[in-house]
Amino acid sequence: MFRKLTGANAQIGLQNCKLLLLLLLLLFLLLLLLLLLLLLLLLLLLLLLLLLLLLILLLLLLLLQLLLLLLQQQLLLQLLLLLLLQLLLLLLLLLLLLLLLLLLLLLLLLLLLLLLLLLLLLLLLLLLLLLLLFLLILLLLLFLLLLLLLLLQLLLLLLQQQQLLLLLLLLLLLLLLLLLLLLLLLLLLLLVLLLLLLLLLLLLLLLLLLLLLLLLLLLLLLLLLLLLLLLLLLLLLLLLLLLLLLLLLLLLRRRRGRRRRRRRRLLLLLLLLLLLLLLLLLLLQQLLLLQLLLLLLLLLLLLLLLLLLLLLLLLLLLLLLLLLLLLLLLLLLLLLLLLLLLLLLLLLLLLLLLLLLLLLLLLLLLRLLLLLLLLLLLLLLLLLLLLLLLQLLLLLKQLLLLLLLVLLLVLLLLLLLLLLLLLLFYYYYYYYYYYYYYYYYYYYYYYYYYYYYYYYYYYYYYYYYYYYYYYYYYYFYYNYFY
Secondary structure, eight states: OHHHHHSHHHHHHHHHHHHHHHHHHHHHHHHHHHHHHHHHHHHHHHHHHHHHHHHHHHHHHHHHHHHHHHHHHTOHHHHHHHHHHHHHHHHHHHHHHHHHHHHHHHHHHHHHHHHHHHHHHHHHHHHHHHHHHHHHHHHHHHHHHHHHHHHHHHHHHHHHHTOHHHHHHHHHHHHHHHHHHHHHHHHHHHHHHHHHHHHHHHHHHHHHHHHHHHHHHHHHHHHHHHHHHHHHHHHHHHHHHHHHHHHHHHHHSOOOSHHHHHHHHHHHHHHHHHHHHHHHHHHHHHHHHHHHHHHHHHHHHHHHHHHHHHHHHHHHHHHHHHHHHHHHHHHHHHHHHHHHHHHHHHHHHHHHHHHHHHHHHHHHHHHHHHHHHHHHHHHHHHHHHHHHHHHHHHHOOOHHHHHHHHHHHHHHHHHHHHHHHHHHHHHHHHHHHHHHHHHHHHHHHHHHHHHHHHHHHTTOHHHHHHHHHHHHHHHHHHHHHO
């Protein structure tokens, strides 16, 4: 299970997350390029719209000047023709406005859709980053837990062997690993909270964009309706002007008779009515134009509000990112401080170990010096005995006694050599066998440790415990025996 959790599957998952992140970043960049292109198209269309409006306004001003001149000269037919031309130009202007508004509507819809896609991609990127952070921190936690288990096993073994310094070292390592685990958990919680805040902000931004999209659509629909009404009014004005032209042509015919006079009066009345209708339609047209201007102003205000909201949300996101970076830096500083403390503690423990080793060496040297002193004392005693025997030999001049004394001297020398050999053999054999046994014990312990993991993986618990206790008993028996 540990291999499955921390082995190839986790690595493949991390690689897949990295590939997904790269693909999403590429899509994000492509959508940003599309947004820039659409913004450029919008600017070009707005420039064209402004140019066309300026041209049509110039033409209208020229026509108005001609109308004033014709009014001064009292040429009715030319006046009516110029009015027709003005109305036609207004119709063209309104048609162009309709087309450009439709194009703007489509481009705005595309822009908003692209913004929504970008925000969705940002959400996916944040979710993938969250998953990556979870995987990495979980891998680190599993690794630290495995280290803790191994250190606990070593602690148990050292407790069995009663080695205090190594026990202290392992306890310090355990404490530091626990601190690292706590820091990683805090880091995980902070990252999760910040990413949740970012997700909430992005969701709010999506909702705002959707609301603004709906408002823009409604306003654009109202604009289209108003433009259609203006077109209808202009068509009615054209029809009225045509009727006025016909009436004027009929009135300009010079014929005699009472019926003709009555018809003339009727035509004059119709002409007055048509002129009144024309004035009413012109007033309606002016009102609709004012409404159009108001709606355009509302659209501009909404766009400005949208930009302000986007800027505020971006500032909030930047502030959250800065907070995240500051928290990460603080946690990294804490980790560095913990590592420095760990290094200092390890150095202190190493110094203690070195001091203990020096003390052990000094004790060994003292023992060797004591042995040498004993040997020197024995040699001095033997020399004294030899001197005494020589003096006796000089005093006693008998051969048998001389031989006996020589034999005694040889025996004493042999005893001295035997004592030296026994001492050397004892120390040599003791230390050699001690280290040999220690090595054998560690070799056997390694063998047992391997079997423990082997049988733990295959779930042979009973055999493992039986083998462990058997070895434990055998080890103590063997140690006691020697």
